[in-house]
């Protein structure tokens with residue numbers, strides 16, 4: 001089997017050793033002669049998995065006391081609604097920074113429950129930059145941000161200074177770099193971009209911020225219910241939680257977030273350097289807003305598309321076709337993607353340009 005360089009935007013690459021361990025647990029988990037898929041979520045063996053996954057999140061992100069870690073269902077898309085239900089007061093309002101498709105969807109869901117104040121938007125330039133110098137209304141219940149815009153290849157370099165609580169969708173850059181959890185009342189992330197497989201969503205929630213909206217929250221959307229039941233109000237997605245745990249253990253064993261942050265910076269520098277210096281390519285995001293996770297770029301001459309596509313396919317590169325809203329290419333470089341894979345892509349870009357030089 002020849003090695004594939006997997007730049008998929010999500011679900012995305014996971015470490016080979018994680019996949020191997022995960023596959024073994026399907027047949028014989030913990031030497032129980034039972035599959036992880038056929039035991040109770042309340043069994044000692046699975047409860048240990050859940051506790052270990054939560055402990056790894058706390059350790060890797062240095063989560064302070066007073067925060068709960070949850071593994072729930074519904075994807076980040078249900079998180080959009082959970083944010084509003086749990087943090088927007090009845091008759092309240094919330095501020096949203098509109099930096100892309102997902103940010104926009106988050107804001108549309110919250111608009112079902114109350115007044116939305118869009119503090120800034122980069123929709124005017126197809127979300128190719130992160131807005132600066134906007135006012136955050138002190139009267140809003142929270143500010144919602146999307147730290148990395150998976151589709152448009154932009155990323156917040158700094159968390160806004162805000163007097164009101166911040167809620168962040170970190171689906172596509174959680175665990176890619178250090179963060180200060182205390183800056184947020186809630187962080188949430190679908191697992192399938194940088195934590196594990198699709199099917200579970202991570203929530204890191206400040207306990208003291210909950211229970212203040214005056215709303216009658218449906219149980220499945222009520223974070224206090226899930227905290228009380230330790231993510232087992234109903235049957236949790238056992239397998240995605242298990243594989244996420246393995247992946248977080250992989251990250252810890254290799255040196256944690258400090259280690260991966262440096263590698264992610266190297267990968268991004270390598271690719272952006274080629275995009276900027278190769279006359280046949282052009283980045284689509286403004287330089288100071290560029291994402292280290294999802295670099296987006298286009299050919300300067302569209303007529304060469306078929307030829308370039310054939311070349312990267314021949315090099316066993318997979319998943320770099322751009323999102324339909326941006327076109328061109330998107331090379332997603334999540335934690336498990338090795339630097340060598342980025343080098344292969346850069347070599348193909350160089351080779352391509354040499355042929356046309």
Ligand SMILES: *Cc1c(COP(=O)(O)O)cnc(C)c1O
Pocket residue numbers: 010074075076077078102146148149150169170171172190191193
């Ligand atoms: C993929 C993505 C989502 C949607 O996640 P689901 O788990 O599919 O609901 C939300 N926000 C961001 C930033 C994403 O990248």
